[in-house]
Amino acid sequence: MKKICVVTSTRAEYGLLKPIILKLQSKKNFDVRVAVTGAHLSPEFGLTYREIVKDGIEINKKIEMLMSADTPAAISKSMGLGLIGFADYFLESRPEGVLLLGDRYEMLAVACAAMNEGIPIIHLHGGETTEGAVDDAIRHAITKMSYLHMASTETYRRRIIQMGEAPDRVFCVGAMGVENAMHTTLLKKSDLEKVLQMDLDVPYAVVTFHPVTLEKDSAKIQTGELLEALDAFPDWKFIVTKANADKDGRIINRMLDSYASNHKNIKVFDSLGMTRFLSAVKYSRMVIGNSSSGLIEAPSFHVPTINIGDRQKGRIRADSVIDCLPEKKDILRAMKRAEDTGFRKGLVNMDNPYGNGETSDKIIKILDARLLGAEVNLKKRFYDMG
Known part of the structure; x- marks a missing residue:
């Protein structure tokens, strides 16, 4: 043994x-x-x-x-x-x-x-x-x-x-993320609403944004640009998971908490756990941020990913990933493309490059x-x- x-x-x-x-x-x-x-x-x-x-x-x-x-x-x-x-x-x-x-x-x-x-x-x-x-x-x-x-x-x-x-x-x-996406028994949307204590009766996005650790003092500015972009979608809801324990991660988390305290359409979580997170991604309109989950797990659900900035630069991407600058204007451009009917239809038969x-x-x-x-x-x- x-x-x-x-x-x-x-x-x-x-x-x-x-x-x-x-x-x-x-x-x-x-x-x-x-x-x-x-x-x-x-x-x-x-x-x-x-x-x-x-x-x-x-x-x-x-x-x-x-x-x-x-x-x-x-x-x-x-x-x-x-x-x-x-x-x-x-x-x-x-x-x-x-x-x-x-x-x-x-x-x-x-x-x-x-x-x-x-x-x-x-x-x-x-x-x-x-x-x-x-x-x-x-x-x-x-x-x-x-x-x-x-x-x-x-x-x-x-x-x-x-x-x-x-x-x-x-x-x-x-990738293990693909295995989890394909084989985890996920929650029904109604059960997800209960455990998150959110009514997901309108389009919503899952958001995870981490600091770009090889950039100096960019966390505050980039998070501000992201939140300003979310302001343009007052009729949507946003499920947000906090940044991890990297350099400047606490700056992001404080900004998220402050934003959520003044906006009823956003809810911030320390952690969703695998089942709740993947369930949330499955029913979402898009995934927004710079987490690897947007490149690895989200494509298995044929859900568009708005990949912000350089944190994931160099990683292999599925056709569902839309790269953008960490700027409000470009984030909004990417979100608009993710909502395009033709773009979304093109993802139906898409393969995930990270395995079976x-x-x-x-x-x-x-x-x-x-x-x-x-x-x-x-x-x-x-x-x-x-």
């Missing part, structure tokens, strides 16, 4: 990892330990670890690391706390594999601790590019520390190999072969593509 540690630090990340955790737990050959950190443990971000408990998943360890500020220095200190906490945890628990998703600074700290302890890292969503965020550099750094790579598209698989990783350890498995919804089964099959059925050798040669 192999002991696998799955680490999660945010609401969105947990939603993606949940099916993998549940399926691994059902396998006799794996002993799954879930470690929770970051925003999950913060009252300010909704204490979202409670969603994990509610799903019946046992939390093996809670590791505090999030500082009460989102300045660059505070984030560096949070990473330091995370590195110390996970160094102790890995020394104590001795997992034989650590499963990490994505590109956040919390995961970089975890990866460093696992690397130093000689624990194989299984990395999801490597090879992608998000040119507007520091996540881009973090993602590539984790790739170079990882033993097995689970890419979401063939393009990203090739890019990981281009970074020197051996092809026999790099796999194209699709069988990602977790592919990952577990690979883990069966590469962690259970083969010797793990952490000595890596740099693979030259020639």
